[in-house]
Amino acid sequence: MKPRMSEPVRKRRVWLGFIVLFVLINPWYFASDAGSTRLMGIPLWALMILGASLALSIFITWTINTQWRTDSDELYGDGKEIGGDNNKSDGARRDREV
Amino acid sequence: MEVELAFSGWSGIFVLVLYGVLMLGVGVFAFLRNRGMRESLDEYYLGGRGLGVMVLFFTFFATQYSGNTVIGYPPTAYRMGYQYLVSVPFFIMIIMVYLFFAPRLYALGRRFSLLTPVDWIELRFRSKSVSILAAILMLYGLANYLLEQFVAIGQGVSGLTGGTIPYQVGVIFFIVIMVAYSWLGGMRSVAYTDTIQGLALLFGVFTLLIGSLYYFGGLPSAAEYMQANSPEKLNPPDGAGLTRWFSLLVLVGIGAAIYPHAVQRIFSAKSEATLKRSFIRMAYMPFLTAGVVFMVGIIGIAAFPGLSTADSEQLVGMMANALANQNAFFYWAMVLLFGGVIAAIVSTADSVLLTFSSIISNDLYGRYIKPDASEYQKVLAGKLVGLVAVVILIVIAWYPPATLYQIFVLKFEVLIQVAPALILGLYWTRLNARAVFIGMLAGAVMAGVFTFMGYRPLGVYSGLWGLLLNTSICVAGTWLAGADATSREHARKVIGFEY
Numbered sequence: 001m002k003p004r005m006s007e008p009v010r011k012r013r014v015w016l017g018f019i020v021l022f023v024l025i026n027p028w029y030f031a032s033d034a035g036s037t038r039l040m041g042i043p044l045w046a047l048m049i050l051g052a053s054l055a056l057s058i059f060i061t062w063t064i065n066t067q068w069r070t071d072s073d074e075l076y077g078d079g080k081e082i083g084g085d086n087n088k089s090d091g092a093r094r095d096r097e098v
Numbered sequence: 099m100e101v102e103l104a105f106s107g108w109s110g111i112f113v114l115v116l117y118g119v120l121m122l123g124v125g126v127f128a129f130l131r132n133r134g135m136r137e138s139l140d141e142y143y144l145g146g147r148g149l150g151v152m153v154l155f156f157t158f159f160a161t162q163y164s165g166n167t168v169i170g171y172p173p174t175a176y177r178m179g180y181q182y183l184v185s186v187p188f189f190i191m192i193i194m195v196y197l198f199f200a201p202r203l204y205a206l207g208r209r210f211s212l213l214t215p216v217d218w219i220e221l222r223f224r225s226k227s228v229s230i231l232a233a234i235l236m237l238y239g240l241a242n243y244l245l246e247q248f249v250a251i252g253q254g255v256s257g258l259t260g261g262t263i264p265y266q267v268g269v270i271f272f273i274v275i276m277v278a279y280s281w282l283g284g285m286r287s288v289a290y291t292d293t294i295q296g297l298a299l300l301f302g303v304f305t306l307l308i309g310s311l312y313y314f315g316g317l318p319s320a321a322e323y324m325q326a327n328s329p330e331k332l333n334p335p336d337g338a339g340l341t342r343w344f345s346l347l348v349l350v351g352i353g354a355a356i357y358p359h360a361v362q363r364i365f366s367a368k369s370e371a372t373l374k375r376s377f378i379r380m381a382y383m384p385f386l387t388a389g390v391v392f393m394v395g396i397i398g399i400a401a402f403p404g405l406s407t408a409d410s411e412q413l414v415g416m417m418a419n420a421l422a423n424q425n426a427f428f429y430w431a432m433v434l435l436f437g438g439v440i441a442a443i444v445s446t447a448d449s450v451l452l453t454f455s456s457i458i459s460n461d462l463y464g465r466y467i468k469p470d471a472s473e474y475q476k477v478l479a480g481k482l483v484g485l486v487a488v489v490i491l492i493v494i495a496w497y498p499p500a501t502l503y504q505i506f507v508l509k510f511e512v513l514i515q516v517a518p519a520l521i522l523g524l525y526w527t528r529l530n531a532r533a534v535f536i537g538m539l540a541g542a543v544m545a546g547v548f549t550f551m552g553y554r555p556l557g558v559y560s561g562l563w564g565l566l567l568n569t570s571i572c573v574a575g576t577w578l579a580g581a582d583a584t585s586r587e588h589a590r591k592v593i594g595f596e597y
Contacts, residue, residue: 005205005595008197009525018194025187026344027334035180035332036325041318045334046180050389053187057381060193064374068197070205072370 006069014067017059024052109430110259113437114268118275121444124290128283138473139213139464142284143456143480144366147208153289154367155376157449160292160299161359162192162380163387165250165443168303168435171388172417173410175395176402179324179331184343185392189384191351193377199355199521200364202593204373206524207365209595214453215361215520216461222523222592224585225531226466231538232516233461236358239513240454241487246509247447248273248495254443257415258436269495272440273488276448281481285366288448295441300386302435306414307390309421309428314401317393323400331399341557349559353514359453361520454487455480511545511561518565518572526576527589533575541568 008014027049034045132141140146149157175182203218212218216236220229248269255268263271279287324331335343354360367373398413405413418432459480464471471479519534545564547553554560581589 005202007201009199009202014197022194022347025190025347026340028340030334032333032336033329034334035329038318038321038332041316041321043180043321043332043334046183049183050186050385053190053384056187056190056194057385060190060197060381061378063197064378068201068370068374070201070370072205072208076208076369 005071006067008063008067011063011067014063017063021052021056021059025049025056107260107262109433110436111262113433114255114258114263114271114440117437117441118271120294121275121279121291124294125279125282125287128279128286128290132283132286137477139456139460139476140211142477143213143362143452143459145285145289147366148368149285149289149363149366149372150368151372151375151379153293154363154372155379156293156296157289157366158360158363158376158380159383160296160442160445161357161363161449162189162354163296163299163383163442164247164446165254165439167387168299168306168391168439168442169254169414170411171391172395172398173413175392176398176405176410176413177407179328179396179399180333181331181335181339181343182395183392184346185388186384188347188350189388190381191347192354193381195351195355196364196377199524200373200377201370202524203361204364204367204370205595206592210592212365213362213460214456215356215358215516216457219516219519219523220461220465222589223519223531223534224588225535228519228531228535228538229461229465231535232519233457235512235516235538235542236457237454239509240358240450240457241491242509244447244450244454244488245491245495247443247450248491250443251440251447252495254436254440258433258440266496269492272444273447273492276444276451277485277488280448280452285452288445288452289366291448292445295438295445298434298438299442302431302438303387303390303394305428305431306417306421306435307394309424309431310394310397310401310417313421313424314397314417317396320396320400323403327403338557345558345562349510349514349562352517352565353510353561356517356520357513358457358516359449362453362456363449451484451488455484458483508546508549511549511559511564512542514561514565515541515545515568518569522569522572523589524593527586527593528576528580529572529589530576530579530581531585533572533579536575537568537571540571541565 027045030045030048035043037044039047132146171182171185175185203212206212206218206221210221212221216229216233219232223229251272252265252269255263255272256265259268279291283290321332364373367376394417395413398410398417402413402416418435421428422432423429457480459476463479463483464476468475468479515538518537522529523534541564543564544567545560548560548563555563580586
């Protein structure tokens with residue numbers, strides 16, 4: 001049986017979000033003398049880049065929380081038993097010879 | 099990153115020795131706590147696949163942010179001004195790139211007990227030539243990476259102690275400690291020490307920022323100074339600057355995410371939930387680290403104006419000297435900061451060494467030289483070859499040879515060439531192993547030649563040109579002749595989780 005999987009790479013909305021945010025973290029859309037407009041000594045364009053970067057971090061958080069789910073934790077628990085149970089991993093290693 | 103600290107001498111030595119003893123203690127602790135477990139590849143190289151959120155997060159953190167982030171980034175910000183703000187988003191890019199392959203790679207890693215990135219490549223392509231080439235590129239890149247860290251340790255120690263401890267003694271002292279605790283506890287030691295090292299580094303950079311803001315003036319005065327003297331440092335990049343920004347985002351994002359020691363950390367997560375939580379935390383760290391050291395560099399522009407390129411490299415040292423002269427708190431905070439910097443270099447080096455040994459143990463010795471060896475023997479082989487490599491690298495680091503130096507520079511450029519095999523292989527069943535091999539080889543050669551010649555067309559880094567050629571060959575080669583039916587069936591089963 002094929003496991004249920006949800007992967008960010010297969011989601012159109014994830015790609016779209018990443019492309020838009022990648023475009024926004026490149027400072028191509030400012031006037032060349034944009035440095036003269038400042039807020040608390042920081043150029044406004046730099047604050048906007050930081051804002052876009054923060055938006056990227058938030059989008060990453062959303063992606064991880066909602067778009068990424070595999071069956072690993074169901075199959076292997078939280079990993080506690082793996083440390084001592086070498087038979088399990090040896091078994092998997094043998095499977096690879098298939 | 100040679101920084102001389104006039105203020106620190108014996109107190110620097112005190113902190114370094116204390117730090118060394120602490121790291122050894124962690125190694126002994128990890129050893130005693132897990133003495134009952136038989137030594138296996140999983141235990142030694144992945145901490146039994148049992149790293150929890152905090153430890154996993156800090157080991158990712160300490161692997162990504164090295165001493166260079168603290169010592170090297172402020173001078174660059176000093177010289178480039180706000181055009182170097184790219185150092186914040188490029189660290190976020192690393193996590194974004196992870197999301198394109200880590201979810202599947204973790205699931206496969208669990209299912210097939212994958213130990214190293216080469217392990218995955220071997221499982222996917224079942225091709226000796228692809229696996230061995232990938233292993234060689236990784237070992238070569240990792241060895242150069244290690245060499246760079248060794249030189250940085252020596253310079254850091256001699257700088258911190260005002261030359262009281264010579265460069266060579268510093269290198270030997272920390273390498274002996276590093277090898278000792280790595281041997282004692284493997285990945286567990288490395289990850290626990292990474293946690294201590296990460297905390298020391300965070301404490302150091304925040305104290306440096308607070309001190310700089312308090313004693314050297316804030317960002318408004320730096321901005322006024324730039325407006326009057328070098329307005330280009332306030333303006334957004336254009337033309338070549340914009341290309342540089344773009345290629346740094348791509349190169350660092352892809353490069354750092356597929357570093358073999360970074361990939362190996364994915365396999366050591368205790369669970370998928372743990373891995374996810376660590377990644378989420380990592381997505382915000384750039385603001386707290388790269389952002390903070392960037393601000394320190396900007397403050398330096400007004401505080402220490404008019405430094406030449408060579409002098410500006412000493413910027414963090416100058417600021418630390420000035421702060422240490424203020425009062426006892428900042429004196430000790432700066433000593434701890436530089437202890438933290440050296441800690442960060444050691445923590446990058448230990449991760450690299452562990453991954454280097456694991457590729458030897460598992461992918462060369464365990465797969466081709468002596469497949470019937472016990473896991474204990476495989477671990478031992480990796481440890482011993484790792485030790486031999488360390489000794490050779492110490493000999494080179496002792497007096498870095500000037501003329502051969504270019505050979506030791508290549509790391510990022512060659513490591514990144516493994517990306518198509520690693521990532522495309524996760525999703526594309528038609529991908530032809532032969533095209534992957536030729537692409538990887540051609541990309542590495544091109545990146546190497548461009549680097550040696552100092553050739554950087556359109557201002558784009560040589561590693562990216564190599565990667566572009568490499569990926570084109572993989573894609574075009576596969577379109578011309580896809581993998582045969584048996585290979586495709588095998589690939590379909592592996593990446594479809596059907597075994």
